[in-house]
Amino acid sequence: MNNNEIQSREWWAQQWVDLLETSRFKKRLERARNYAKQGNVLSIDFQAAKVLAKVQGTEAEPYQVSISLDLFSDEDWGYLIETMSQQAIFSAKLLAGEMPHNIQDVFSANGLSLFPFKLSEIHSRCSCPDKEIPCKHIGAVYYLLSDRFSEDPFVLFQLRGRTKEQILEALRQLRRGNSSQVEGEEKNEIPDAEASQVSRQPQPLNINQFWEYNEPLDSSLVVIVPAPNSDTVLDVLGPIPLASDGTGTAGSNSTPAVMQYLDSVYKAVSQQAFLSALNRDE
Amino acid sequence: MAVLHGSWLLQPQGSCLFIWGETWRRVSRVVSSQTDSVPPHPLGMRQEELTSFLRSRSVSIGESRSLSVGDSRSLAIGKEASARPGKESRASRSGGEKWHTQAKLSVEIALPTPILGSGEMGSPEYSAKTDKDSTDAPPLQLQLWKVEGFYLDPLEAVKFLQALPLGSFKANDAYVGGDLRFWSHVCRWSLDLLARCKFLPGLHRELDNSVAARWQPLLDSAVDQARLEKFATKMPAACRTYQLDLGLTEQENPKSIDPQELLLGFLSSTIDAQVRAWGGATSLPTTEPLVSQWLQALSTASDTVEADPGAVARLEAALKAWTTPVQENLVTLVSQELGQKLFRACFLLQPPKSGGTDWTLEYCLQAVDDPEFLVDAETIWNHPVERLVERGRTIEHPQETFLKGLGLALRLYPPIETSLHEPRPVSCRLTPIEVYEFIKASAWRLQDTGLGVVLPPSLMPGKDLSGRLGLKIRADVQGGKKDRLGLQSLLKFNLELAIGDKTVSKKEFDRLMALKTPLVEVNGEWIALQPQDVRAAEAILATRPEQLSLSVEDALRLSTGDSKTIEKLPVVSFEASGVLQELITNLTNNQAIAPLEAPASFRGQLRPYQERGLGWLAFLERWGLGACLADDMGLGKTVELIAFLLHLKEQEALENPTLLVCPTSVLGNWEREVHKFGPTLKTLVHHGDKRDKGKAFAKAVKGKDLIVTSYALAFRDAKTLESISWQGVVLDEAQNIKNPEAKQSQAVRQLPASFRIALTGTPVENRLSELWSILDFLNPGYLGTRQFFQRRFAMPIEKYGDRDSLQTLRSLVQPFILRRLKTDREIIQDLPEKQEMNIFCGLSSEQAALYQKIVDQSLAEIEQEGGIKRRGMILTLLLRLKQICNHPAQYLKENTLGSSQRSGKLRRLEEMLEEAISEGDRALVFTQFAEWGKLLQPYLQEKRGWETLFLYGSTKKQQREEMIDRFQNDPEGPRIFILSLKAGGTGLNLTRANHVFHFDRWWNPAVENQATDRVFRIGQTRNVQVHKFVSTGTLEEKINDIIESKKQLAEQTVDAGEQWLTELDTDQLRSLLLLDRSAVIDEEE
Structure with missing residues (x-):
């Protein structure tokens, strides 16, 4: 189970959990985890670079929790983008919806870290009367954040001041800037307004051959078989970045079970389709 | 007789397959175009007719339908009309509310309709009409018609389409209209997608913000993209004019449904329904509640996911992130970007430059609809623009498309990673071993995931043998020309290794082997050496020629393109010379x-x-x-x-x-x-x-x-x-x-x-x-x-x-x-336009015994009589004998014919009709006995399943006209028409027949010719065969001989009828009537 757990959790989520578990507030955070487990965190929203959460405390009105990290300056981001642009793999992976594994290298190359090293670098506030930071409301949200990071790792960028789209846009700008020296290339670009709108025109109805369909069955559809190797789109896409039960507890992540389930559904469907295609007369 | 039609209907309350039937019938009334309501299709089948027609073809359309029709309920979507797509179908499947209904289920469809001179609307064209290009036909215009039929939900639709014949190979499969056959092919595609696991689970947000779990088709592979394009192009117009809004001004160019939209709708619904049905058996895992609910909603009838909106939004986000790499090719219910993507990242494999050994895998963009249209990486990198115009084509977001493709490819083919650490990667290098692996395994996977791959032509996988190691054979027959040869005769032949059409000597082969690389260049062409081919080649080189053998049959197979391997190696070239060449040329042409x-x-x-x-x-x-x-x-x-x-x-x-x-x-x-x-x-x-x-x-x-x-x-x-x-x-x-x-x-x-x-x-x-x-x-x-x-x-x-x-x-x-x-x-x-043939049939032993008995009895009686009575008796005898020659049942006044073994003529008629029908012909059968027609018609219909018309003296005028109209005009109409000589011998126009059978004989060529001429009126375009039946060994044969001998003199002057027979004396009569027993055919089997 532990093995699965580790494999199914990407480093960015794991690192967050590690941060919590090595903190000196470990005891208190344990209690906060139970608090989260009981469903006291009502909502978590990412607004700009802030995490805003509502946590049900002892009072009727839920407490407002806000969490933020130090934003990187525009200059820092400039360097970061510059570094990313040195390797096409960063753009490629981000565009394909994947967090590059070595993204940390980009940050460390610029003397920065995507994650805080210490809990104290996280700015947290809670509207509860408890003066201690982190209070258990904040702690509960901390725990849930690791899930959010695995569901959508790009919120990490957001907490540092840039969305994925902004980064991609900046990368594009940079590429444009880099190659603007190339002479006379701009001519190939046409303004939006003049661009010929490419849209499919459905073919007109042929009233004189209204009923005709004289095609033989496509030869590739004569024999229907499963894909040559057993790989499916599930293998291409990898595990779904699903939330766990909301507490960050080891072993509670749904992903392995879901993937196993999907895998058996795919196998069953493929087999049935194959048989059905084979026995069409029976 | 009838043609089945149908198409997929996209409807907010649940998409479905609508099927209906068309049958040929006489349409007398011209429908006025002035009426407000949409008129019913005059050739459309009523639901009851459709049900019994489907039953006759053993096509099932699901139990709820076939049951409900008999008891006067017809079907329509009931109170769930406002439900979400697919919902009512699930409900019916889960045994809940079924199709309720009071109203008749009908759909409006626009059909090509002739517009008559008066501005009035004719009847819509019969879809199976054969002579479409007659020039004087009135112009056609789309008009709305109402047709009755059935709605089939996605699962029922698949089942129904699966049961239809896929080809039109057999003539009796022609009842499936082109429109439905199109859908049966698309259904096959849907099954193929399922077998290849081309679908993904997802969430679909409805307009009312409720959320449904859906299985979505994934059309990422090059194969499926090509199929989408092809099916969209080939979709018959008939699939696109259902529920068409024919505005008055839009008659010229009505807005029909976009084929692609219809296709994707079909795939969405059928794939979702099938995965639910087939995957539902897998037991659900225990997971987080929302995920459980989602999985539940993916595997059962109800697809609704009801949960806290925030949680659902998170699941949605996670799924979106998960499917990002294939997003453009995922068919969802809302946005259809499919087919809009015009370019994809592509990998172009280039052989080593001279001297080197490493290959290059170049990255580029490829036009989806033209694999030869490539844009190289250098150009892409030099144009960091939103929209690039290249050789007349516009590429949207060239760099992003390119980079995203590389990101996806990286998941499938890790060797490109190193190159991606560069800022502007253009290619990577591959060793020959890696190239071999790439060709054998990775190239296919990349193409299956929406990426392009271009290989050197000689390395393309497929049937083409040009790039394979193979054999070149030259052969001739052994021995002299005099010897009698057969398929098994052995040839003398010469055999060489070859690649493409180039011979490879043993020395060259050894040199290639010494390179120890799976890819070799021979005469400028690269080929991948398949290990099994290499082994086979080595084996052949090690074999002495005498140990190999090649027969005439092998040679014939090689030249007709069937078997292409000898000793496990493909034969790339086969050359016959001498006598063998002559044989093969003559045989193949x-x-x-x-x-x-x-x-x-x-x-x-x-x-x-x-x-x-x-x-x-x-x-x-x-x-x-x-x-x-x-x-x-x-x-x-x-x-x-x-x-x-x-x-x-x-x-x-x-x-x-x-x-x-x-x-x-x-x-x-x-x-x-x-x-x-x-x-x-x-x-x-x-x-x-x-x-x-x-x-x-x-x-x-x-x-x-x-x-x-x-x-x-x-x-x-x-x-x-x-x-x-x-x-x-x-x-x-x-x-x-x-x-x-x-x-x-x-x-x-x-x-x-x-x-x-x-x-x-x-x-x-x-x-x-x-x-x-x-x-x-x-x-x-x-x-x-x-x-x-x-x-x-x-x-x-x-x-x-x-x-x-x-x-x-x-x-x-x-x-x-x-x-x-x-x-x-x-x-x-x-051929002459009319071929007359006598068909000589034997007698069954039952016929022979009856015949003998009657002749013996009657002759004894006749001998004792004279005058008019004698004449009358002779005529009665002739009549009876003719009845016996037709069939004992006719003479014995039985109600049915029983076995055809009882009559030699009937046996022959059946054989000949069978042949004529299988050749697509139509036949008239003339008889002088109405009672024979009454026996023959039910026999042919029930015993043989051939619909048969029968016209005789008491047929009413209207029926008569209807029969003639059907025979002449209904494309699927009856192919056999029995006519009594008296009622049908004159006045009719039956030019569609090209066979005329005279089953019994009048012995008056003029009368028979007049009957035969029914098919020779204006409009006859084919040669006509006239078959005159004669029972051998009986009076029929003898009279036939007499008439034939006189015919040469003057056909029309032959003494009409049978009167002359009554003048014969008893001895003459006896010799005429005497049965020749050698003509009796025994009852066999």
């Missing part, structure tokens, strides 16, 4: 065979195509190859065979007798034809209870040229017949051995012969296995075992309409089958 003039001893004239047939038979005989002469009925297979036997006799090649096996019903016919056309052929009919057996038979056949016997006796007297060494065995009506298990089929196979011929007008009546059976008789083993044939040809062709297999089969059997149709242009020229 039977036009090349020189026609042969009829031998001098042939009494008659061969038509030009018959001379070609004769030449062809003689050619195949010379090579000891079995021949199937499969000319249409009436083209004269009999005379061709007689001429052929005479030819052999003249060549002194007839050392032993030839055995001809035919149905009992044509024994007499054969005897007469041989007598007429080839009297020099010494013929013996082996038939009857006094026939010789064993040694006596051997003695009797000595010195004979031709022995004629029946299929039944071929089996019963098998021992006797096998003991003779036959020159040839000929099967007439060879479809009689279509069942290879039948005793008679087994028996004829056992007969030893130096040549074999099969005569048949219908080599394939119903199943391809019939063809196998005939070919296996002619050339044993040539088409493989029956099981092999079934798997290799019959299944793919019959079940799936596979054209490739059909093509291969055609070229394999083509050398051995000569088939000419009476509709062939050059044949028509050779």
